[in-house]
Amino acid sequence: MKSFIALYEALDATTSTNAKKAAMVKYFAQARPEDAAWAVYFLTGQRLKRLVNTRELREWTSEYSGLPDWLVEESYEHVGDLAETMALLTPEPGPSELQLPALSVMVEQVLRPMADLDDEQRQAIVVRQWQSLPGNARFVFNKLITGALRVGVSKRLVTRALSELAGLDSGMIAHRMMGNWQPTAEQFQKLISKEHDQDLEDSTPYPFFLASPLEIEPNALGLARDWSAEWKWDGIRAQLIRRNGRLYIWSRGEDLLEGRFPEIEQAARDLPDGIVLDGEIMAWRDGQPLPFARLQTRIGRKKPGAKTLQQAPVAFLAFDLLEYDGQDIRQRPLADRYSLMKTVLPTQCGQLLLPGRIEFSQWDALARLRESSRERGVEGLMLKRLNSTYQHGRKRGDWWKWKVDPFTFDGVLIYAQPGHGRRSGLFTDYTFAVHSDQGLVPVAKAYSGLTQAEIDELDRWIRAHTRERFGPVRSVDAVHVFELAFEGIARSKRHKSGVALRFPRIHRWRRDLKVDQADQLKDLEQLIAD
Amino acid sequence: MASDVLVPSAGGLYCAAGNFWIDPLKPVERAVITHAHADHARAGAGEYHSTRAGLPALKARVGADDRHQSHEYGEVFELGDTRVTLFPAGHILGSAWVKIESDAGVWGVSGDFKRALDPTCEAFHSNPCDVWVTECTFGLPVYRWPDTAIVIEQIQRWWDDCRDRAVPAVLFCYALGKAQRVMAELAQRTDRAIWLHGAMRPLVDAYREAGVDLPDTRMVSEAEKGERFQGDLILAPPSAAGSPWMRRFKNHSSGFVSGWMRIRGNRRRRGYDRGFILSDHADWPALIETVEDMQASRVITIHGNGEALSGYLKAQGLDSERWNLRASLSDGA
Numbered sequence: 001m002k003s004f005i006a007l008y009e010a011l012d013a014t015t016s017t018n019a020k021k022a023a024m025v026k027y028f029a030q031a032r033p034e035d036a037a038w039a040v041y042f043l044t045g046q047r048l049k050r051l052v053n054t055r056e057l058r059e060w061t062s063e064y065s066g067l068p069d070w071l072v073e074e075s076y077e078h079v080g081d082l083a084e085t086m087a088l089l090t091p092e093p094g095p096s097e098l099q100l101p102a103l104s105v106m107v108e109q110v111l112r113p114m115a116d117l118d119d120e121q122r123q124a125i126v127v128r129q130w131q132s133l134p135g136n137a138r139f140v141f142n143k144l145i146t147g148a149l150r151v152g153v154s155k156r157l158v159t160r161a162l163s164e165l166a167g168l169d170s171g172m173i174a175h176r177m178m179g180n181w182q183p184t185a186e187q188f189q190k191l192i193s194k195e196h197d198q199d200l201e202d203s204t205p206y207p208f209f210l211a212s213p214l215e216i217e218p219n220a221l222g223l224a225r226d227w228s229a230e231w232k233w234d235g236i237r238a239q240l241i242r243r244n245g246r247l248y249i250w251s252r253g254e255d256l257l258e259g260r261f262p263e264i265e266q267a268a269r270d271l272p273d274g275i276v277l278d279g280e281i282m283a284w285r286d287g288q289p290l291p292f293a294r295l296q297t298r299i300g301r302k303k304p305g306a307k308t309l310q311q312a313p314v315a316f317l318a319f320d321l322l323e324y325d326g327q328d329i330r331q332r333p334l335a336d337r338y339s340l341m342k343t344v345l346p347t348q349c350g351q352l353l354l355p356g357r358i359e360f361s362q363w364d365a366l367a368r369l370r371e372s373s374r375e376r377g378v379e380g381l382m383l384k385r386l387n388s389t390y391q392h393g394r395k396r397g398d399w400w401k402w403k404v405d406p407f408t409f410d411g412v413l414i415y416a417q418p419g420h421g422r423r424s425g426l427f428t429d430y431t432f433a434v435h436s437d438q439g440l441v442p443v444a445k446a447y448s449g450l451t452q453a454e455i456d457e458l459d460r461w462i463r464a465h466t467r468e469r470f471g472p473v474r475s476v477d478a479v480h481v482f483e484l485a486f487e488g489i490a491r492s493k494r495h496k497s498g499v500a501l502r503f504p505r506i507h508r509w510r511r512d513l514k515v516d517q518a519d520q521l522k523d524l525e526q527l528i529a530d
Numbered sequence: 531m532a533s534d535v536l537v538p539s540a541g542g543l544y545c546a547a548g549n550f551w552i553d554p555l556k557p558v559e560r561a562v563i564t565h566a567h568a569d570h571a572r573a574g575a576g577e578y579h580s581t582r583a584g585l586p587a588l589k590a591r592v593g594a595d596d597r598h599q600s601h602e603y604g605e606v607f608e609l610g611d612t613r614v615t616l617f618p619a620g621h622i623l624g625s626a627w628v629k630i631e632s633d634a635g636v637w638g639v640s641g642d643f644k645r646a647l648d649p650t651c652e653a654f655h656s657n658p659c660d661v662w663v664t665e666c667t668f669g670l671p672v673y674r675w676p677d678t679a680i681v682i683e684q685i686q687r688w689w690d691d692c693r694d695r696a697v698p699a700v701l702f703c704y705a706l707g708k709a710q711r712v713m714a715e716l717a718q719r720t721d722r723a724i725w726l727h728g729a730m731r732p733l734v735d736a737y738r739e740a741g742v743d744l745p746d747t748r749m750v751s752e753a754e755k756g757e758r759f760q761g762d763l764i765l766a767p768p769s770a771a772g773s774p775w776m777r778r779f780k781n782h783s784s785g786f787v788s789g790w791m792r793i794r795g796n797r798r799r800r801g802y803d804r805g806f807i808l809s810d811h812a813d814w815p816a817l818i819e820t821v822e823d824m825q826a827s828r829v830i831t832i833h834g835n836g837e838a839l840s841g842y843l844k845a846q847g848l849d850s851e852r853w854n855l856r857a858s859l860s861d862g863a
């Protein structure tokens with residue numbers, strides 16, 4: 001664990017991406033593969049199944065530190081991160097000759113077995129670790145038992161570090177890390193092995209290629225004829241794999257969506273073997289997209305019933321072909337991949353659709369067409385360079401998303417609660433309300449869009465104008481109005497307001513507006529397209 | 531309680547028996563100033579009482595004229611019907627806590643204080659009071675300071691690392707007190723010179739004149755054209771962070787020295803590469819230890835998160851409450 005703690009400290013001690021990458025390369029070069037495997041696991045944001053609940057941990061902290069529980073709560077509210085609060089409140093152990101266990105030993109022999117123990121045994125284990133682990137080791141231990149590590153490195157950066165270490169293309173490392181990768185010594189060695197990929201599991205997806213937002217006028221991209229345009233669907237990005245008679249559907253978050261979308265699985269059975277499609281799962285009926293809220297009713301369902309299937313039917317809209325006849329074709333130009341896709345997939349086969357490209361010869365015409373996005377139930381357009389390869393991660397240049405402008409409304413700040421991570425300890429998670437017959441009714445939660453100076457100012461104001469506390473949440477005087485942007489709106493029974501907004505975020509602080517000038521609920525309801 | 535010796539007023543504390551204010555934020559007739567930080571010392575008072583050791587910094591803050599009366603530590607002086615003594619607070623050079631003896635009892639007011647040793651100022655000196663009015667800037671048990679020696683070593687290692695990489699090491703710290711403390715600690719370990727931001731200059735000079743041993747310094751403003759500061763340490767006030775002044779330090783690594791750096795989120799959202807936990811305020815254990823040393827039966831908390839400390843002391847059987855001095859600003863008092 002010692003070198004992993006040192007790595008954690010090095011990553012935490014710099015804001016420079018290159019320095020972070022260098023620290024990881026240095027760590028992976030000397031770590032034993034069984035430890036390096038777990039380091040990859042945690043650095044890429046994965047976490048162990050929950051071993052203890054946070055209420056227990058706060059009780060144990062209070063007991064062990066001798067501080068009353070309300071003071072532990074106050075401290076937690078101030079720090080904003082439970083793992084850190086526990087590390088700060090538990091006393092520092094005296095100097096000891098004891099060696100820290102290796103990371104893999106810590107995980108496999110201390111943490112994982114905890115899952116099968118009762119409360120008292122788990123408490124005894126946690127306290128024993130607190131008694132022996134110094135400073136940052138205690139903090140990292142707390143992080144591992146409470147959830148994700150969050151040390152400001154992306155999966156992509158871990159991939160780049162491993163690719164530098166192995167002297168391999170980062171796309172290959174990313175590919176090997178996809179799907180059912182397990183944190184074992186053997187799997188780590190495979191990850192950085194020079195041997196060519198023969199033995200990836202059939203289920204392994206390709207790393208997704210992500211589009212970047214287009215912030216310039218499209219004619220700056222060059223000639224229209226070099227580009228392909230598609231509608232940008234608002235669903236779940238997914239990869240559909242057909243290999244050796246088996247079918248696998250992966251979400252972009254690398255969850256295997258087995259059994260969740262039987263209508264897509266049904267349709268995909270007719271596909272030839274050795275095929276991988278990239279596309280979007282959409283709620284879909286009669287050739288038309290349904291609102292995202294409808295798809296949401298499917299997301300959590302592992303085995304949807306007949307009623308759900310009827311109310312929220314889905315389809316897979318294919319837009320790229322990554323593997324054909326068992327061959328990885330990601331290096332072929334998009335235009336070729338697209339023609340091949342047409343040969344394997346007719347325009348429609350059951351709930352498997354090929355929505356096709358938009359014909360255009362002038363950027364201006366495309367811009368006019370984009371204006372109709374909302375009526376069509378899409379988010380805007382995707383622009384893809386016709387001769388581009390299928391890359392991985394968010395790489396600028398060949399794939400752009402050209403979204404329509406968001407909806408906006410003016411809402412009143414009514415609740416605030418402390419944020420997490422880099423926002424911890426500050427009130428940064430806000431709830432906004434609009435006027436209704438029942439007074440102010442909450443419609444959106446948002447936590448991004450303000451500058452640091454605005455966040456600091458608002459934090460001070462919230463502390464000074466708290467009305468009531470409900471756990472970490474504070475209600476505040478209804479004074480401040482903010483303009484919020486969002487992507488869509490749907491009816492919702494789960495919300496008091498009766499509406500749910502999609503991707504709300506703060507556009508700006510409207511210091512010029514008074515509370516009574518904020519929007520009405522009925523203004524929002526008018527935007528609902530049923 | 532009808533006979534409290536002090537009451538919140540003008541953003542500070544007012545003593546009617548002596549007709550003076552301690553650390554007022556608004557102009558008053560007569561002020562007793564604990565130290566020259568901006569949240570304690572403001573211009574415009576008719577008369578200033580302070581320590582002799584703190585006078586140069588105070589004059590720099592509020593102006594130098596004949597309204598100043600300075601006192602030695604431990605010297606008793608009379609104001610109205612009270613006897614006042616200034617004791618070392620260990621916060622910065624010349625900082626004091628104020629003891630007031632009156633018919634209604636003995637009160638102590640902390641200003642800011644710390645218990646850790648500091649080569650630039652006299653150590654905190656306790657003296658029994660009936661009522662102890664304590665700051666609690668860091669009034670939560672998450673604030674426990676590491677040994678100064680460990681933190682200074684961290685700063686040194688970071689500087690060494692910057693030297694290895696030939697990049698400037700820009701260290702942000704408050705210009706009065708913290709900067710000189712860090713410099714004095716470093717002077718005991720290295721004889722390398724340190725670059726200073728212009729705002730540091732007069733206060734560093736004042737410390738030197740007071741006999742504090744500081745390392746050699748150079749002014750950034752006087753650097754040769756094209757100077758690249760590779761591997762050098764530069765001290766700057768936090769306000770310089772992100773300003774155009776920073777452009778001259780290509781590829782620099784940045785650090786911030788403050789008790790707030792104990793919390794990771796504080797460092798990360800401010801974007802410093804390194805946070806060094808070194809404070810001129812008492813940490814939680816020191817706040818409690820000082821309450822014991824003062825032997826007071828009543829403790830009033832001011833400045834900072836007083837609710838937690840007051841609640842904790844009450845549970846220990848002490849009489850304790852929190853006073854909000856800022857609120858007294860809007861009372862028109």
Ligand SMILES: [Zn+2]
Pocket residue numbers: 565567570621642
């Ligand atoms: Zn101060």
Ligand SMILES: [Zn+2]
Pocket residue numbers: 567569570641642833
């Ligand atoms: Zn202060």
